[in-house]
Amino acid sequence: MSLIFANMRKHIEGHKYLTDHIDVLELRAVKTVYIPLANGNSTNFDVLVKEGEQVKVGTNVGVRNDGLVVPVFSSVSGVVKEITKISHPLGMVDHVVIENDLKYEQEDLQGIDYKTASVEELVQFTMNKGIVGCGGAGFPTYVKYRGAKDIDKVIINAVECEPYITADYKEVQANLNYLMNGVLAMKKMANANEVVIAIKRNKKELVKKMQAAITDPSIKIVEVPDQYPMGWERSLIRYLYKKEYDNLPSEIGLIVNNSTTAIQLGQAMDNGMPIVEKIVTVSGDAINIAQNLKVLVGTQVKELLEASDNTSVEDVLLINGGPMMGNTMKDADYVISPYSNAVTVLKPKDLKTIACLRCGACSDYCPAGLQPVRIMEARKALDFDTLVKLRADKCIECGLCSYVCPSKIDVMQEVIIAKRIVTNLKKK
Ligand code: SF4
Ligand code: SF4
Incomplete structure (x- = not known):
């Protein structure tokens, strides 16, 4: 490791013990879902359904229209009630409001076999299923693979370095088959030589299970230290390969994807279903029941908080994401998006600030x-x-x-x- 970069990560208290040993609880019976017409920093979307229209699980209800194609899908069957603005990390944003009939009828959707599909078909499939970066950013996955060339390795980021969050850990635990198929599809789309799955070295049991689930000798598992922000692409690449790049890892022959993104792709390839459900960590020092919840995309965060025995967000800090990189939210009306991974609730700290000590x-x-x-x-x-x-x-x-x-x-x-x-x- 370069001495220059040696200090640029720190072990910080992860608080993962609050949720990593508890079974994931399903939270499905919500009356209404609000599908956000937003992706990354964009709210430029076409709405593809009308008020009163019947939809099913997997119906395409909107699509990003500003040059990137990111379809969004209903997570329930039921009736479209309206398109309305509710709070979102980007501000007040349009959402497709769907009343859940609790039947969960599904669209007739097709998967794809990555072994027989062409690279172009796989990239198109990844785009059409709305697969996005599930590490919190929501960047459309197909863009990384469209026209990819000179790629040596696909790195699968299962590091999850942000405190409190264990959602990726739970996804990997539950979906090893989808993970292995997803990463092999990514390797094929990138025409890469190798897949490297990076995970913290303190996840010994899971690493053993992952090793046993490996289906192809080109997949390798690499253990990394429990430091922050090891899960940031640049930090991870510095640690693994001692390399830098200007804008994108592809400049040095690498593509990085989050492990849950690979799982979502693996699942879509299996049954055709886009991202309509997510495991989300609800944790923090002000949450009464810290846990991972499997929730429908479009579920309001207040439902997750109620399921965690927190009915009010007064006098607490509500964060969409983790405490280091998440966004502070004013209310719990905002919803789980296809790339949400955590809701963190913290006690506000009464910190006495003093002048800069110029300690460096x-x-x-x-x-x-x-x-x-x-x-x-x-x-x-x-x-x-x-x-x-x-x-x-x-x-x-x-x-x-x-x-x-x-x-x-x-x-x-x-x-x-x-x-x-x-x-x-x-x-x-
Ligand atoms: S928040 Fe920005 S300035 Fe501060 S340590 Fe992280 S990258 Fe550097
Ligand atoms: S140099 Fe100043 S601002 Fe930076 S860590 Fe030290 S006290 Fe804080």
Whole structure:
């Protein structure tokens, strides 16, 4: 490992013990689902259904229309009630509201055999099934494989480094066959030589099961340390191969996908079903029953909280995702999307901030190689030229600078403001 990068990860308390040993509970009997017309940062969607229309599980109800194709699907059978705006991490966003008839009638959907399908057919299938990055970002998977060339390895990221979250762990435990088929389809789409599944070395039992489930000698399992943010693509690639890239791992012959994404692809290939259900970790120091719930896409988060014995979000911090990289939400009306992995509820901390000690810890640990303290100072001085030079737009919002700061300064928030400034300046 490069000495330069050695410090840029840290073991942080994972709190995974709250949920990793508890069976996943199914939460299906919701009266209404709200299918979000959003993907990544985009809300540019065509609606494909009308009020009063009957839909089934797997009916395509909308599709992203801004150059990327991301269809979204009903997770229940029932009637479309309306298209309405409700809260979402992107703001108030249109959702297709469907009243659940609790029959769960399914569309007649077809899978695909990756062994006999052509690469083009597999990429098209991945697009048509709305397979997206399930690590929290929702990036459309087919884009990584469309026209992929000179790819040596597909890396499957099962590291799940963010505190509290165990949803990927539970998905892998429950779906080893889908995982193995999904990764082999990805290998074929990339025309890669090898698949490397990266998982934390403290998951000994699961690693044994994964080894036993391997169906092809080109699949390898690599154990990585329990450090944050090991699951970030750049950190993982630095650790595994001591390599850097400018924009995309494909520049150095690598494609990275989350393990749950591979599982969702494996499942779609088997039965044709797009992502209509997800395992979501509901945890945090202010949750009464920490657990993993298997929920329908479009289930409101308040239903997950009620199932976890938390009926109010007053006086707590509600986070869509994990505590380091998630978004704080004002209410629990927002819903589980195809790429949600966690709902975290924390007690607000009464932190006394003191002046910067100029200790340099934030710079030492920043996995993006930034100098957060200098960015913070330049932002306060409105010195935009320096902000550009300091590459504030490269912040990945991992939260490590705030976490390690002995002065309890929320350094990341300062850097995020600077990041927006630099991003806007670069657009001009
Ligand atoms: S939040 Fe941004 S600035 Fe802070 S450590 Fe992470 S990448 Fe670096
Ligand atoms: S970690 Fe905190 S105290 Fe240390 S240099 Fe960065 S902002 Fe200042």
